[in-house]
Amino acid sequence: MREIGATAAEFERGLRLAVTGAVSCPQPGVLRVDDPGTVLEVELTEQPERRLGQFRIPVLHAHLRFIGGTREARQTLLARIDLAMQRGGG
Numbered sequence: 001m002r003e004i005g006a007t008a009a010e011f012e013r014g015l016r017l018a019v020t021g022a023v024s025c026p027q028p029g030v031l032r033v034d035d036p037g038t039v040l041e042v043e044l045t046e047q048p049e050r051r052l053g054q055f056r057i058p059v060l061h062a063h064l065r066f067i068g069g070t071r072e073a074r075q076t077l078l079a080r081i082d083l084a085m086q087r088g089g090g
Contacts, residue, residue: 004060004085008044011060011085015042018084019077035077038069 024032033040047059
């Protein structure tokens with residue numbers, strides 16, 4: 001499971017950037033990635049937001065479950081997803 005500072009919509013947008021044309025939503029709160037070589041299901045659960053002074057940060061739990069694929073294919077897919085989800089700072 002991963003804890004992410006994003007809304008479900010933001011997460012889905014980033015996932016679709018990482019794996020264009022491979023994301024479906026088989027049921028509410030679940031995203032499925034059918035990538036060549038592996039299949040990943042992500043169950044999203046929104047949590048109470050965090051507050052740091054005036055800042056409000058959304059909190060999302062993402063439970064990742066691979067249904068198929070080799071270890072290498074899984075790692076490659078996760079690396080693509082992580083890269084697409086990176087945000088700039090400064």
